[in-house]
Structure formats: C-alpha cells, structure tokens
Amino acid sequence: MPELRSLAANSPTRRSHWRALGLSEADMLKPKIAVVNSSSELAVCFAHLDGVAKVVKDAIRAAGGVPFEVRTTAPSDFITGAAKMGSYILAARDVVTHDIEVQVEAAMLDGMVCLTSCDKTPPGHLMAAARLDIPTLLVIGGYQASGMIGDEHVDLEDLWSGSVGERFGKTPKFPIEDMIPQAVRGPGVCAGMATANTMHCVVEALGMCIPGSAPVRANSEKMFDKARAAGARIVEMVHEDLRPRRILTEAAFRNAAAMTLAVSGSINAIKHLQATAVEAGVDVDLFAIWEEMGRKVPVLTAVRPNGPVRIEGFEDAGGAAAMLRRLAPVIETDAMTCTGQPLAAVIADTPEGDTAIIRPLDAPISDGPSIVILKGSLAPASAVVKLGIRDPKRPERFEGRARVFDQTAPLLAEIEARTLEKGDVVILRGQGPKGGPAMGGGASLVLFAIDAAGLARDVAFVTDGQLSGLCLKGLTIAEVSPEAVDGGPLGQVRDGDIVLIDVPARRLDVLVDAAEFAARPNEAQPLSAHPTGYLDLYRRGVQPMAKGTALVQEPARP
Numbered sequence: 001m002p003e004l005r006s007l008a009a010n011s012p013t014r015r016s017h018w019r020a021l022g023l024s025e026a027d028m029l030k031p032k033i034a035v036v037n038s039s040s041e042l043a044v045c046f047a048h049l050d051g052v053a054k055v056v057k058d059a060i061r062a063a064g065g066v067p068f069e070v071r072t073t074a075p076s077d078f079i080t081g082a083a084k085m086g087s088y089i090l091a092a093r094d095v096v097t098h099d100i101e102v103q104v105e106a107a108m109l110d111g112m113v114c115l116t117s118c119d120k121t122p123p124g125h126l127m128a129a130a131r132l133d134i135p136t137l138l139v140i141g142g143y144q145a146s147g148m149i150g151d152e153h154v155d156l157e158d159l160w161s162g163s164v165g166e167r168f169g170k171t172p173k174f175p176i177e178d179m180i181p182q183a184v185r186g187p188g189v190c191a192g193m194a195t196a197n198t199m200h201c202v203v204e205a206l207g208m209c210i211p212g213s214a215p216v217r218a219n220s221e222k223m224f225d226k227a228r229a230a231g232a233r234i235v236e237m238v239h240e241d242l243r244p245r246r247i248l249t250e251a252a253f254r255n256a257a258a259m260t261l262a263v264s265g266s267i268n269a270i271k272h273l274q275a276t277a278v279e280a281g282v283d284v285d286l287f288a289i290w291e292e293m294g295r296k297v298p299v300l301t302a303v304r305p306n307g308p309v310r311i312e313g314f315e316d317a318g319g320a321a322a323m324l325r326r327l328a329p330v331i332e333t334d335a336m337t338c339t340g341q342p343l344a345a346v347i348a349d350t351p352e353g354d355t356a357i358i359r360p361l362d363a364p365i366s367d368g369p370s371i372v373i374l375k376g377s378l379a380p381a382s383a384v385v386k387l388g389i390r391d392p393k394r395p396e397r398f399e400g401r402a403r404v405f406d407q408t409a410p411l412l413a414e415i416e417a418r419t420l421e422k423g424d425v426v427i428l429r430g431q432g433p434k435g436g437p438a439m440g441g442g443a444s445l446v447l448f449a450i451d452a453a454g455l456a457r458d459v460a461f462v463t464d465g466q467l468s469g470l471c472l473k474g475l476t477i478a479e480v481s482p483e484a485v486d487g488g489p490l491g492q493v494r495d496g497d498i499v500l501i502d503v504p505a506r507r508l509d510v511l512v513d514a515a516e517f518a519a520r521p522n523e524a525q526p527l528s529a530h531p532t533g534y535l536d537l538y539r540r541g542v543q544p545m546a547k548g549t550a551l552v553q554e555p556a557r558p
Contacts, residue, residue, distance in 0.1 A: 002241040005134070006032035009108040023066065031065040031238040034104040034112035036072060036128075038096070038121050043076035044144060045118035045196075048187035048219050052227050056113050056139060059231025065238070067231075068109065072099040075120045077468070078156075084535065085408065085527060087440030089120060090433075090466065091538045093272070094551040096124025097131065097279075105132050111238045113230050117141035118189050119469070122199035123272035126208065127550070129244040130280035135237035136244050137230045137338055138209045140200045142218030143189050143311055147182030149174050155191045157305055157470050159183040164445060165452035168415060188218025191311045193303040194469030198265030199272065204320040205259035206252045207337030208244070211346045214320040215311055233338065242340055248280040251332035255324070255343065257289050258331045261297040262323055263314075264306040264370035266469030267384045267478060275548025285546075287373045287382045291506070294369025296330045299389055300359045305472045306388045307365065309357055318353020325350045326360060366390045374477060376509040377517075378462070378489055378499065381481040381546055383508050385501075388472045396503035398460040398475055400425040402493050402510075406525040408442035415449045422458040425499040426450070429490045431465030432483025433549040435526040437539035439479075444468040447476055460501055462508070464490055477501060477508055481545035484524030491524030492517055 007029065015028055035056050039049040057067035074080075075092030104112050114125035116138045129136035146155035152173070159179045162172030172179070189196035200214035210233065213226045253273055260269045274286040300323065303309045324331070325347045333344035359365055366389040374383040387396070400423040405411040411428055414420055431441035443465035450456055456474030464483040467476065482488035489510070493499070498511040510517060531539055541551045 004031055004110050004238070005108040006110050027066050031110040031235055033060050033065045033067050033234055033238070034109045035060070035067050035069045036100055036104070036112055036114040036125065037069055038072050038074040038115065038117065040074035043074065043079040043118070044184060044187045045076045045189050046074045049115045049117065049141060051219070052115050052139060052141060052224070055224050055227045056115070056231040059228045060235060063232040063235035065235040070103045072096050076118050085436070085440040085442050087436050087438045087528065087531070087535055089438070089440070090549065091438035091535060093120035093124045094538070095534070096121055097127040100125070100128035101131060104134070109134070111135035111234050113234050114138045115141055116200070116203065117196070119195040119199065119268065122196070122203055123275060126203070126206070126272070126276040127279045129208065130248050130276050133243050133245050135234060135242055136208070137234050137237070138203050139227050139230045140203065140209055140213040140216055140223070141188060142216045142220065142223045143191050143197060144184050144218055145186040145188070146191050147185045149178055149182055153310065154179050154182040156183045157190070157192050160470060161448055164448040168449045168452035170452035186218060190470070192305055192470065193263055193265055193311065194305070195266040195268045196469070197311055198260060198263065198269050198469055201259050201263055201265065201320040201323070202256045202269055202273065205256040205324060207247045207335060207343060209338065211337070211339065211350070212319070212321045215315045217312070217315065237338065240340060242338070245280055247336050247338060248276065248282065249335060250282055250284050251335040253277055253282065253284055253286065254289055254293060255331045255335055257286065257293045258297045258327050259320065259323060261294055261368055261370050262300045262327060263303060264299045264388045267371055267386050268466060268469060270384060271479070271545060271548045273548070274546070275550040278547050278550050278552055290371060291373050294372060297327065298361065298364035298368040299366040299370050300326055300361070300364055301357060302365050302389060305470055313357055316354070317357035318351060321347070321350045322353030322358050325352065326358060329361060372503055372506065374503070374506050374508040376507040378493070378510050379480045379508045380489070381544070383477050383480040385475070385477050385503060386472060387503070394457065395475055398425065398501045400460060400499060402427050402495060402497040402499050404429070404493055404495050406430045407527070408446060411446055412449055415453050418453065420455055420459055424459045425501070426459055426461045427490065427493055428461070428463040428465060429484035430524045430526050431463055432481070432485065433542040433544065434539050435483055435485035435524065436465065437526070437528065437531055437535050437542070439466040439549070441465045441527045443478065444471050447471050447473050450474060462499065462501070464488065475501060479545055480508070483544070484522065485526045486544065487522060489517070491522035492520040494520070
C-alpha cells in the first residue's frame, strides 16, 4: 500500500484540529477523502447534493476511510448567468478547479469524490483531478424531472426556446406562464442532451465514474447506489494508488470524443476535454481528434434537442454504458478505467440495451459526423459547427454577404426589425474567451432569435462565442479561433465581404483579396471593455481555444 499523503502531514497541530472535529487516533491512520460538494440554494442543479454527500461519506467510513466535505462555487447557466451577459459561467469552471486545489491539495488529502452536476462542474472536477493527480471519482448528480401540459411533455428547452421565440414573433407551443411551473419539477440538471448530460456521458467514457452512472434521474435509487459504490471504491483506489493520469490518457480522450459524436452532444465538450488534457499533461489536439473520430462515428441516438427521445428514454435504454458497448469496434477498449480494469472488461458486463433508441453502428440514426471542425482564412486555428442529425434541407455550403456586429443588442434589434436578408452571413464577434470575457455575450440568444424570426434556413451565423448545449438551429459556426479581439481575422471582416462556409470541405473563408484583407486594421471590440474583479483576472490569464480556454500558462508536467 502506498504511503498516505495525509499521514505525511500529520503534525501534532493537525491532529489536534481533527480530534476537535471528532476524529479518533485510529482515524488518523486511515485514508482521508475529500467529498467535493457544490451544494447551493440558488439553483436546482445543486440543491440536492447535500443528500448525495451524506451517502458518499457514509460509504467512505464503512470502507475504512475518513471523509471531509469541502464546498466549491456552483455555476448554473440560468441563475448565475444573469449578470455580465453570462460571462461568469465559463469563468466559474476554473474557479471550481482552483477552489479544489486550494482545499484538497493544500490539506494533502489522499483522494476525492466530486459530486458533479451542472455544465461547468464536470470539467472543473476533471481538470482538478488531472492537476492534483490523486485518486478521484466523479458522482453524477443526475437530471431534473419535468412536467406535462395535457398529454404533452414540457421541459426547460421548451420554455427557453418558447420565451425567446415569443419575443421575435414565434408562437410557443404553450403559453409561457403555463410552462414555467412544468418545465422544472425537481432538482438536477437540464433534461436533454445539452452540455450537462453530455459531460456526464463524457465522464463515463473517460472512465472517471462508476460504470452505468450516466445519465441518471436525480435523487433516484440508482443515483444513490452509484454514490455508495463510489464512496466504497475511492478507498480502494487510494490503497491501489490508481490516479487520474493513468486513466486520462489519449485513448480516454478519443473515447470521450466518440461518445460526444454518437450522442450528438454539446460542442462545449471539446474545450472542456482540451482543458482537462492540458491539466493532465497529455499532449493531444482535441480538434484533430474530433475530425479523426468524426469519420468513424455516426449518430446513434436522437435525444432532445437532436430528436424526439427524452433523456429518460436514453437512460432506460442503457445510457452511456450501452453506448460504449455499441462503440466498441471504433474506440480504444484497452483504456484504463476507475474500476482498475480496462474498458473492454467493463463493457463486457454491460447489457446490450434497447437497440431502437441506442442504434448499432451499422444502423445509425444519421451518418456522422454530428460535430465538425472547420479551418480557413477566417478560422486559422479552428471553428466548430454542430450538424446533429443531418438534415438534407439544411445547407452545408453557404456563400453570402457579411453583416458584422460587435454587440448582441444591435443584432437582436436588426432581427426584430426584419432587416436581415436571405443570403446574409451574420457575424457576431468580440464574444470569445478574452472578448466576452469568458465567452459571455448571448450568441445562443441570437441563434434562437434567428430561428424564431424564420431565418434559420436563409442566413448563416458565425461567432467567436460559445453556444448553449440546447442550440441546434440552422447553419451556425461557433468558437472561431483565434478570437477577434486576440488578433483573429474575424476582426477584419467588413459588411458586404463575401464569406464562404463549406462544411464538406471543412472550410470557413472570406473571399477578399489576401493582401487587401491583411492590410485592414482589426476593428473588433470586446463585449466588456473594462471588466473588473475576477473577470479581469480571467481575461488577462485565459488561454486560447487550443488550450481549452484554461487558466494555465503551460501544460502540466506528468
């Protein structure tokens, strides 16, 4: 058994503190496990996690460990995204990581179990696991219940799209006030394959949670069973010295990319995985991996917003575990998992599940890729387009006139005034990691507004901002890198320039004489010219998309 880190730091004063907390002398010799909890009364995403923490702590004690519950910030898009056009949301991911470091690493604890929930806590936990490299498990907090109006299901996607659509002339499926009490009926993350459930499935594909954990109904017996299993397993992992960097390998990242492509998940997974790879010291280019895996992986399920399947149906059909079994021929099944066994051994015991909802590779819902990486004169590094389930009516090649905006409000006003024309390429810039800052700016709102105005098939949308995992409307190119305010060519585009989007060719170009274009000044304006406090620190330290927008200057050393 490896020497426990906590024993090495067992000074008399430390022991005295812990004795005052109720620990015995025998407890001093046991593995000390952090239970990382983002419980918050602000948002339903985290409102139930105190109950999960109790179950995990009890299981750790029963397995011979000593749990210490520690708290972190709790970012929730619909709650803590209210200020600064949502700039605090992505920036909070790195607060979670740093918060864990300054508590768990500083106390030299032996392992941790992270209660992972809304969009930014799964990557924040993965990044912390990779940075600290102590035995770590993630417990999936689960998705929220939603309700019915008459005999029709209503969830947060319906409410969000309906409320935006109503402003721009599209009648929602039900009155907004009727949907408000039905859209969210309990704790947990948004229903559907938005960013949170995408990241929960990614965690399982990486091998960082108890198999069969994702997705899961919040506060279900299954969720609590996995929490108990995690509490018991983490003590074993400490004794085995099974650390994240043995699990978070290049093979694991390929498997996570395959999972995201197969479920047609959120494009946000790319930057979160890239940031995790940077923290783990794994020298991989997730954008290149996405292109490579996209040639192999079709869409195997149609969970909302991609299709009609509810997240409950995907869970009942076998969830991420069944999806990994389907993907076995095209993924790296020798990748290590938290079980101490390779993925091949894990999926060998996985039931096949419902093949009508999670299709076999040779009978997909849609040919892939569901997410495509573009490059070109407007995106020298990368840009991302989500195609989801391929629609023959949606153009994948678009050439049109640029309409350039540096702020969301004027663009929304143009949409309301119906001044956009068929063939326009709407460009919203200054929304990137530095420009937003932290990719705030409302690009998702613009996308839903374009759809509500009936323009989704007639115009294209290009932005260096990010999109909600609920976004799947028209031909939209997001996360253009380098971003405009960091010298990216999007800042040199002018109204009337001809822009070419060619998804089959993987190109995003401006059709302007190269010498003339290069001579232009960059006119991009950041969303917030003078951010203060933490957002200013973030803007000055954030790395580009190629490093996952992480707040680290160099890749971590193995």
